[in-house]
Amino acid sequence: MKALINLVEKVKPNFEKGGRLEKFHRTFEAFETFLYVKGDVTKSGAHIRDAMDMKRTMVHVIIALIPPLLFGIWNVGFQHYRATGEEVAFIDQVLFGLIHVLPIIIVSYASGLAVEFIFASARDHEVNEGFLVSGMLIPLVIPVTTPLWMVALATIFAVIIGKEVFGGTGMNILNPALLARAFLFFAYPSYLSGEVWIETTLQEGQQLVDGFSGATALAVQAAGEGNMPSDFDMFFGFIPGSIGETSTLAILLGAIVLIATGIGSLRIMASVFVGGIFMGLVFNLFAVNDFMALPAYKHLIMGGFAFGAVYMATDPVSASQTGAGKYIYGFLIGVITVLIRVVNPAYPEGMMLAILFMNVFAPLIDHYIVQANVKKRIKRMEKVRLQTQA
Amino acid sequence: MSKIIKIKKGLNIPIMGEAEKILNSAPRSATYGVCPPDFHGLTPKMLVKEGEKVKAGTPLFFDKYNEKIIFTSPVSGVFSDLVRGEKRRILKLVIQADDSDEYVDFGASDPDQLSRDEIINKLLQSGLWPSIRQRPYSIIANPDDKPKAIFVSAFNTAPLGADLDFIVNGQEREFQIGLNVLGKLTDGKVHLSVHNENNISSAFLNAKGVELHRFSGVHPAGNVGIQIHHIDPVDKGDIVWYAGLQHIIMIGRLFEQGIYDASRIVALAGPEILNPRYYRVITGAAITDIVSKNLRIDEDINHRFISGDVLSGTQVSENDYMRFYDDLVSVIPEGDKPEILGWIMPNFDKFSFSRSFPAFLMPWKKFRHNTNIRSGERPFVVTGLYEKVLPMDIMPMQLLKSIMINDIDMMEKLGIYEVAPEDFALCEYVCPSKIDIQDHIREGLDIIRSEFA
Numbered sequence: 001m002k003a004l005i006n007l008v009e010k011v012k013p014n015f016e017k018g019g020r021l022e023k024f025h026r027t028f029e030a031f032e033t034f035l036y037v038k039g040d041v042t043k044s045g046a047h048i049r050d051a052m053d054m055k056r057t058m059v060h061v062i063i064a065l066i067p068p069l070l071f072g073i074w075n076v077g078f079q080h081y082r083a084t085g086e087e088v089a090f091i092d093q094v095l096f097g098l099i100h101v102l103p104i105i106i107v108s109y110a111s112g113l114a115v116e117f118i119f120a121s122a123r124d125h126e127v128n129e130g131f132l133v134s135g136m137l138i139p140l141v142i143p144v145t146t147p148l149w150m151v152a153l154a155t156i157f158a159v160i161i162g163k164e165v166f167g168g169t170g171m172n173i174l175n176p177a178l179l180a181r182a183f184l185f186f187a188y189p190s191y192l193s194g195e196v197w198i199e200t201t202l203q204e205g206q207q208l209v210d211g212f213s214g215a216t217a218l219a220v221q222a223a224g225e226g227n228m229p230s231d232f233d234m235f236f237g238f239i240p241g242s243i244g245e246t247s248t249l250a251i252l253l254g255a256i257v258l259i260a261t262g263i264g265s266l267r268i269m270a271s272v273f274v275g276g277i278f279m280g281l282v283f284n285l286f287a288v289n290d291f292m293a294l295p296a297y298k299h300l301i302m303g304g305f306a307f308g309a310v311y312m313a314t315d316p317v318s319a320s321q322t323g324a325g326k327y328i329y330g331f332l333i334g335v336i337t338v339l340i341r342v343v344n345p346a347y348p349e350g351m352m353l354a355i356l357f358m359n360v361f362a363p364l365i366d367h368y369i370v371q372a373n374v375k376k377r378i379k380r381m382e383k384v385r386l387q388t389q390a
Numbered sequence: 391m392s393k394i395i396k397i398k399k400g401l402n403i404p405i406m407g408e409a410e411k412i413l414n415s416a417p418r419s420a421t422y423g424v425c426p427p428d429f430h431g432l433t434p435k436m437l438v439k440e441g442e443k444v445k446a447g448t449p450l451f452f453d454k455y456n457e458k459i460i461f462t463s464p465v466s467g468v469f470s471d472l473v474r475g476e477k478r479r480i481l482k483l484v485i486q487a488d489d490s491d492e493y494v495d496f497g498a499s500d501p502d503q504l505s506r507d508e509i510i511n512k513l514l515q516s517g518l519w520p521s522i523r524q525r526p527y528s529i530i531a532n533p534d535d536k537p538k539a540i541f542v543s544a545f546n547t548a549p550l551g552a553d554l555d556f557i558v559n560g561q562e563r564e565f566q567i568g569l570n571v572l573g574k575l576t577d578g579k580v581h582l583s584v585h586n587e588n589n590i591s592s593a594f595l596n597a598k599g600v601e602l603h604r605f606s607g608v609h610p611a612g613n614v615g616i617q618i619h620h621i622d623p624v625d626k627g628d629i630v631w632y633a634g635l636q637h638i639i640m641i642g643r644l645f646e647q648g649i650y651d652a653s654r655i656v657a658l659a660g661p662e663i664l665n666p667r668y669y670r671v672i673t674g675a676a677i678t679d680i681v682s683k684n685l686r687i688d689e690d691i692n693h694r695f696i697s698g699d700v701l702s703g704t705q706v707s708e709n710d711y712m713r714f715y716d717d718l719v720s721v722i723p724e725g726d727k728p729e730i731l732g733w734i735m736p737n738f739d740k741f742s743f744s745r746s747f748p749a750f751l752m753p754w755k756k757f758r759h760n761t762n763i764r765s766g767e768r769p770f771v772v773t774g775l776y777e778k779v780l781p782m783d784i785m786p787m788q789l790l791k792s793i794m795i796n797d798i799d800m801m802e803k804l805g806i807y808e809v810a811p812e813d814f815a816l817c818e819y820v821c822p823s824k825i826d827i828q829d830h831i832r833e834g835l836d837i838i839r840s841e842f843a
Binding site for chain 1: 403405549623625626694696700701702703705720722724725726727728729730731732733734737740741742743744745746747749759760761762763764765766767768769770771772773774777783784785787788803804805811815818819820821822823824826827828829
């Protein structure tokens, strides 16, 4: 281990000011700090600092993403072989999933990180860790059939337009991963709706089973025809959908990691679910069609609701930043998601748009929360002034 | 029985090496130091020349912008050395101490018999005035102001902080005289705050002429700024004063004996100290004489010496001196060694406020914190974290942002007058983006001050 550090120290001068590879200084630094925590000490302010840093924060989100990722990989294989009607071993299902999912993850990370490194070098700031999470989120919210070039394009778009134009990680208004998905959805709608959720490219000798439908539960519900999966299947995730979004159970496991470590905001998660249930119940009260009559809890296990609530809405940068604001922000995401799903059957997945919409409104919510704090202080001042005059 | 003010937010950082309640005498230092940078915003003007003889209480320099405020020598001896830094800024005055102290006689007197002006003059002359500080801005009080109240914190919650109930022991009389002096300085109240779960000294419980407040909770409950916020907050135009326990005792001695006796008790603590103890020293004592032979020697490990606590103290070298306001010397290991994949390892030896380290499973464990910063600076990403360690009705992140963009109006509205860097030290500690929050707060206060100066 010591040898490794020595090696890094040896090549380091090349990347420092005046070195041959000076331009790649920030790239080098990113890998260096990835390899080891530098021996940099505090210079001003608090002499000791919490062991927590941005890398560890982000890594915990990735750990929380492992359950839906693993489940998603298996489910890709499972759905494929169910469509072809073949009986294969568990390991074959996983292998099939790996073959199709891994390239998407690699492309997502490679294209996104490339942009990050270029901007970090151009702007001469340290490479931020934010994309470590976005790079994993993007593959999990798109269908497995998305062409790889599209993944790259969407990722680059999201990082540049979603983040870097605003100044990079921490400055963005919208959630970059969702922006990537929204970009795909509006630029290439045929690749993100309809029969895209299951990899059904057939090889010789394979054929689809009779009556096969690759529609998601939401699409079935919106169309009012087709087979609605059981609650059991939807909760455990044996259904078609974006790679990581199908299993509510796996997502809840991730939520436990986020809440236990205190990294994900429980306030936001809980209020998204409450908002969804609330709006579902309101529709139940005034139900005039099947979708409105859909039991409210089903919204939570269908489509991307749980995934959005746990991983997307909780992105601290694009969410509301004030304590009370988080309740409002989360609640409205839940409400708007169900509203879009039910009222706008042309586009049954409301989660993505609801979160992006509330991302835009989060600063407004925060503004009013901050004003409330300001007003409280002014009031206190006036009260004291009146007392001293009296 | 007064109401208990419960502080629910904050954090006691579990750090090794808390001082045992044993009082030792440190050897008399050969040299003592007076450091003008201890007093924020001060431009010193010298009154003595190198080589001049001084007594304890002899004026050394004064404040260029308020000539009444003078600073005096804590010991008798010869002013031997003036240390300057960048732009010839005066960093340190070194005094070669005599074997024993000769004092300037300011005359003993009963504060109750003196007028407010006479008391202020006596404090100014003796050089004890700088021990009285004010909010807003957390700077030396202006003797021309009339504060609406004076605050005294009689407990310490800072990491490894000196136990004030222990320190006041045997100095109850001087402390009460000091309180009487403070009482004459304001038409308002003198607020004395104690911690409900401490073994509260009778000096505090039976203190006269004060309003006693009981607090409970963790750091920063002991910070006077937090106490002011909960008892009688500072708004625009308000001024409150505050003073530390040991300075109040010195004020008491000044009025009782007529001398500036700068002796005080300091705690020596931290993971790198073999036998953390309390020592009786004189203000400005050499660090090396306090620490001597009590240091854990480890080939690989460099030490960081801090006058004050590990969150807000001043970094000093072993050859440096105790600072004016501090009653603690902390010694911790430097974290100047790289750690392979340190950001992802379980790290059983690291403490974190977050629950992403195993530390939260071992609430009994004390940690050997070092000075490694662990990451470069990042923009604000995580939200809702500072709020958990700042027990004030203030929005820390929003206030910091208003400071960063130099928005004076917003700073005022968000309560800049109530805060001081030390109150935000825990925010800085927990910040995963490693932002130097205390520096930003100080910058904000400086902006506001220059705006209205």
